Amino acid sequence: MTKKFHDLLVHNEECVEFGEKELGYFKVHGKDVNYVEKGYKTDKNKINILEAGDLKRNKKIIRTKNADVLLNPVEPNERPFDTSIAEIARENDVAVAITLKKLLKYRGTDKIKYFRSLQYLGKILRRRKCPLIITSGAKEKLEMRKPMDLASIAHIAGYSKEEALETISNNVEKINTIKNDRK
Amino acid sequence: MNKKPFPSTLKEKNRYMLIKIHSNQKISRNQLIKEIWRSAFENLGALNISESGLWLMDFNEEEQKGILRTNNKKQQEVRIMLTLINNIGNKRAFISIEKVHGTLKKSRKQLKITEKEGK
Secondary structure (H helix, E strand, C coil): CCCCCEECCECCHHHHHHHHHHHCCCEECCCCEEEECCCCCCCCCCEEEEECCCHHHHHHHCCCCCCCEEECCCCCCCCCCCHHHHHHHHHCCCEEEEEHHHHHHCCHHHHHHHHHHHHHHHHHHHHHCCCEEEECCECCHHHCCCHHHHHHHHHCCCCCHHHHHHCCCHHHHHHHHHHHHHC | CCCCCCCHHHCCCEEEEEEEEEECCCCCHHHHHHHHHHHHHHHCHHHHHHHHCCEEEEEECCCCEEEEEEECCCHHHHHHHHHCCCEECCEEEEEEEEEEECCHHHHHHHHHHHHHHHC
16 A cells, blocks of 8 residues: 655745645645744644744643644753653643754754764654654755655654655554544 | 685575765765765774675766665664765765665665666
8 A cells, every 4th residue: 555645844835836846745844834833823724734832832732722833852061851742742742843954953963962862862763653754844945855764764763664655654544534534 | 736616505695775965066986985984984994894895896986876885784773874874075075875775686686777867
């Protein structure tokens, strides 16, 4: 059964067209996503993606009504994410996502530290069976990647090939079904 | 005295990746090679590069497509290394892996097919 690949977060309509026509995504989510960088305001009709921060913010996000995704919870020098947050996130149907855009930002030792943080995150998420999603977070089309290339990022976090494909297919579709059930 | 041939059972299994460059400007072969090695050193390190047997076999500058050789066991690492490339020769670009073949002949056939379609 062929899988349907999704890119959960792009900031531009041009990326949606490029992703669906040229890169082979089933769906690239642009307008149906509510991206919240600061604050906790959610929209019940859209997929709510909230940017992570310190430990206090992350604990509040996973308990926020209608929150669907916690984005980029770890940094090279900080890891405000633990097993209890992962467990509560799973119970409240909140997935954890990482963007390729953030990964491309780092160089040298910062990149090595960020890889290490992703491995830490991967271990906790697999232990508590909390879903991981990988997205490009692209603002222009040259920041996007093909589905298989995007999924390979999960390998850095210690995921197997099959688990990596889930991060761009089934885990995103589960959010859509949960959203529809809430309506 | 002649050297004995390398036993075929010890030969490594290679994979030939058909890659495509997406960019607003044309990238030359030398620029691509430089960037691949830079990214490989930064993300994989000397030991992993030696184990992967990385080599750019062919590159068509007009179509911006090429064939990259890697080892069977290091496919995933090379894929990550290519995904993390954001610039080639100071130009914004990214590399996508179109297909992976087990033989060079098949991947060259694929490259020639895309050349013919372009004409």
